[in-house]
Amino acid sequence: MAIPRFWREIPSRYNLVASRCGNCGTVDFPPRVVCPRCGRKSLGRMEQVKLKGRGTVVTFTIVHDAPKDFDMMKPYALAIVEMEEGVRLTSQVIDVEPAEVKIGMRVETAFRKLGEEGAAGVIHYGYKFRPAV
Amino acid sequence: MRGVSVIGVGETQFGELWDKSFRELGIEAGLRAIQDAKILAENVDALYVGNMSAGKFIDQEHVASLVADYAGLTDQHLPTIRVEGGGACGAIAIHQAAMSIASGVHDIVVVGGAEKMTDVGDVEAAQILSSTTDQEWESVFGATFAGLFAMMARRHMFEHGTTREQLAAVAVKNHKHGSLNPNAQFQREITLEMVLQAPRVAEPLGLFDCAPLSDGAAALVLCAKDKARRFTDTPIDLIGTGHASDTIAVHDRRDLTTIDATVIAGKRAFHAARRTPNDVKVAEVHDNFTISEIMAIEDLRFVPKGKGGFATEDGETALNARISVNTSGGLKARGQPVGATGVAQAVEIVRQLRGEGGKRQVANAEVGLTHTLGGTGGTAVVHLFARGD
Numbered sequence: 001m002a003i004p005r006f007w008r009e010i011p012s013r014y015n016l017v018a019s020r021c022g023n024c025g026t027v028d029f030p031p032r033v034v035c036p037r038c039g040r041k042s043l044g045r046m047e048q049v050k051l052k053g054r055g056t057v058v059t060f061t062i063v064h065d066a067p068k069d070f071d072m073m074k075p076y077a078l079a080i081v082e083m084e085e086g087v088r089l090t091s092q093v094i095d096v097e098p099a100e101v102k103i104g105m106r107v108e109t110a111f112r113k114l115g116e117e118g119a120a121g122v123i124h125y126g127y128k129f130r131p132a133v
Numbered sequence: 134m135r136g137v138s139v140i141g142v143g144e145t146q147f148g149e150l151w152d153k154s155f156r157e158l159g160i161e162a163g164l165r166a167i168q169d170a171k172i173l174a175e176n177v178d179a180l181y182v183g184n185m186s187a188g189k190f191i192d193q194e195h196v197a198s199l200v201a202d203y204a205g206l207t208d209q210h211l212p213t214i215r216v217e218g219g220g221a222c223g224a225i226a227i228h229q230a231a232m233s234i235a236s237g238v239h240d241i242v243v244v245g246g247a248e249k250m251t252d253v254g255d256v257e258a259a260q261i262l263s264s265t266t267d268q269e270w271e272s273v274f275g276a277t278f279a280g281l282f283a284m285m286a287r288r289h290m291f292e293h294g295t296t297r298e299q300l301a302a303v304a305v306k307n308h309k310h311g312s313l314n315p316n317a318q319f320q321r322e323i324t325l326e327m328v329l330q331a332p333r334v335a336e337p338l339g340l341f342d343c344a345p346l347s348d349g350a351a352a353l354v355l356c357a358k359d360k361a362r363r364f365t366d367t368p369i370d371l372i373g374t375g376h377a378s379d380t381i382a383v384h385d386r387r388d389l390t391t392i393d394a395t396v397i398a399g400k401r402a403f404h405a406a407r408r409t410p411n412d413v414k415v416a417e418v419h420d421n422f423t424i425s426e427i428m429a430i431e432d433l434r435f436v437p438k439g440k441g442g443f444a445t446e447d448g449e450t451a452l453n454a455r456i457s458v459n460t461s462g463g464l465k466a467r468g469q470p471v472g473a474t475g476v477a478q479a480v481e482i483v484r485q486l487r488g489e490g491g492k493r494q495v496a497n498a499e500v501g502l503t504h505t506l507g508g509t510g511g512t513a514v515v516h517l518f519a520r521g522d
Contacts, residue, residue: 009269030270059291059389061283062336063275067260070275078280078335080384088384090281091274103291114273126274 003117006124013126016051016109018087027051027085053109054132055083062098069115077101081129095130106132134235136358138368138521141170142480147349147468148318155191155249158350159200162473163245166352171364174206177354178239180213181230183223183246184472189261191252200245219265219507220421222246223351224475224514228374230355240357246476247350258346262471265508267382279343279422281383281509283335286424288389290337292439295427297337299442301328303423304341306451307459311466313452313493318347318468342423347468351477361521368521369483372500373406375399375515383509390439394513395432395504402515408500410434413517415485415495416456417478419506420463426450429504430458433515457495460485475514478503482518 011017012030019031022045023038029051035042060079063070070076077098082088093101094110107129116123143165145158153161159182167174182197193199197213216226223246230242250258263278271281289295305325311317323341331339361368375398380386387393403409410433418433420426427441435456436444444450450458461467461481464474482501484490503516 059284059288061280061287061338062333063277063280063283064332064336065259065277065279065334066275067263067272067277068256073275075333076275078275078277078284080284080389090271090276090382090384103287114275124273128274 003122006122014111016053016127018049018051018085019046020049021045022047027087029087029089051083051085051087053127055081055107057093057101057103057105057107058082058088059103060093060101079129081107089127092128093130094128108132135237137231137234137371138356138358138361139353139371139479139483139518140356140361140365140368141166141172141354142352142483143169144316144351144477144480145349146316147347147470149251150348151251153348155187155193155196155247156199156203158249158348159245159247160204162247162350162352163200163204163243166243166354170354172241172354175209176241177206177209177211177243179230179233179242180206180211181226181242181244182213182215183226183244183475184215185217185219185222185248186261186264186471187249189264190258191249218512220419220471220474221505221507221512221514222472222475224478224503224505224516225376227353227475227479227516228376228514231371231374234355234357240360242355243352244355244476245350245352246473248470248472249348250346250470251348255346271382277335279338280335282422282424283338284383285389285428286337289424289427292390294439295442297329298325299446300337300342300423300427301325302445303420303426304328304465306445307420307463307465310452310460310493311462313491314462314467317462317466318345319462319466338422338424344421344464344469347470349468349470349473349477351473351480353476353479353483358521367487369486369518370521371516372519373402373404373408373517375401375405377401378512379510381508381511386510390428392428392432392506392510392513394510395429395506395515398513398515399433402517406517408517412500413456413502414498414500415460415482416458416502416504417461417463417481418458418504419474420459420465421469421506425506426458426463433502433504452493453496460490460493460495475503475505478505479516479518486518486520
């Protein structure tokens with residue numbers, strides 16, 4: 001993958017930049033240009049907001065059969081988390097035994113390495129989830 | 134609009150077919166369908182090909198033209214169209230081909246679906262399958278294709294009380310059906326214990342909850358309904374189609390235990406056909422994972438929401454039970470050459486409605502349904518077929 005492909009997503013991957021519709025107030029992540037609920041009424045009224053990074057596990061799995069980039073981590077817990085702002089995100093759950101992850105568990109985002117482009121390529125980073133303190 | 138009938142079907146063996154190339158598979162299925170329809174090559178007005186990812190699996194794009202060429206149709210200079218839509222591409226190809234006939238542009242169209250998946254290793258193949266999910270906001274974070282369906286399964290168990298054994302019952306049933314299908318990749322029955330003890334892929338799903346990687350192809354010949362009787366005494370009519378989309382990422386869905394695209398596609402197809410789910414006696418649904426079949430039979434309204442696992446466990450979806458689901462063995466046992474899936478499902482339903490189901494024939498089947506998913510449910514297509522009047 002080309003470096004710009006990671007670089008251009010940095011605001012959302014590092015700092016959880018999302019969008020809020022100026023018409024209905026719904027938060028979307030990553031930011032959207034058009035609100036899926038309000039359509040043209042939202043055009044030009046989408047504002048940038050940062051998610052607080054706190055949420056609840058809605059569902060999860062423990063991945064045993066992983067792509068080669070994740071081979072060193074398996075088995076790992078992967079979850080869909082509903083953030084306090086209402087929007088949902090998918091990422092790994094870390095700093096906990098995978099078997100201890102539960103639906104309803106409170107989590108927060110942590111800044112972590114997501115992968116790398118081979119031995120000499122860029123390292124790319126983003127959010128994972130860990131149990132909320 | 135003109136009605137559309139199926140006048141010919143064909144498919145290859147499904148499986149790990151080391152000796153067959155993509156083009157050989159496509160041609161084999163296509164020629165069988167043309168022979169079955171008893172048409173001549175010059176009767177064909179266009180070719181539609183459903184194919185998910187030949188570009189990644191065999192480095193070959195532009196596959197519709199290639200198949201027409203090797204099928205010996207070069208001199209006709211046919212319009213050829215390759216259709217992409219994740220796992221639903223074959224089903225979408227049928228819809229597009231049917232519209233080209235319904236509109237009056239074409240009279241006879243061949244629809245093929247093909248995938249050659251074993252020319253890459255299985256880790257790479259799994260990654261290619263996963264390219265139908267959201268690469269930037271799912272895959273980059275470690276979400277695998279199986280992992281995303283596993284998370285739907287976990288939530289389904291949490292909300293509806295679906296059990297691990299009920300998931301396994303889907304695989305046991307479909308392997309049993311596959312044992313009656315000479316073209317299926319897996320023709321051996323399995324037990325509940327084998328499913329439960331299989332290596333874990335993404336909990337709660339294990340190896341036997343997942344459809345395999347496969348090579349294979351299938352084809353249909355579609356014809357304007359008013360001309361179908363010139364070629365066959367047993368035309369099967371395409372009486373309704375629904376095609377719907379939804380969010381690409383699972384986490385953006387309204388409900389993690391429902392595929393809304395299936396619900397909407399089903400409603401559209403039943404509305405177009407003026408039928409209800411009660412009319413359907415035989416259905417091929419998209420069981421790429423065991424949870425997928427459970428959600429499909431709920432979302433198509435064959436059983437109430439949350440009861441798909443219970444109905445499967447009780448045998449309601451077995452061959453010649455209340456509704457016969459995946460008599461071919463489904464993606465699970467027939468195999469899952471992605472581009473071929475939607476077309477192979479239609480081939481099975483046409484055979485059932487013609488009474489050519491052999492050992493797996495469903496008694497008194499008048500109306501049959503196919504349901505095909507793209508990705509994790511970002512696309513769903515439902516076709517309804519009935520015996521021609």
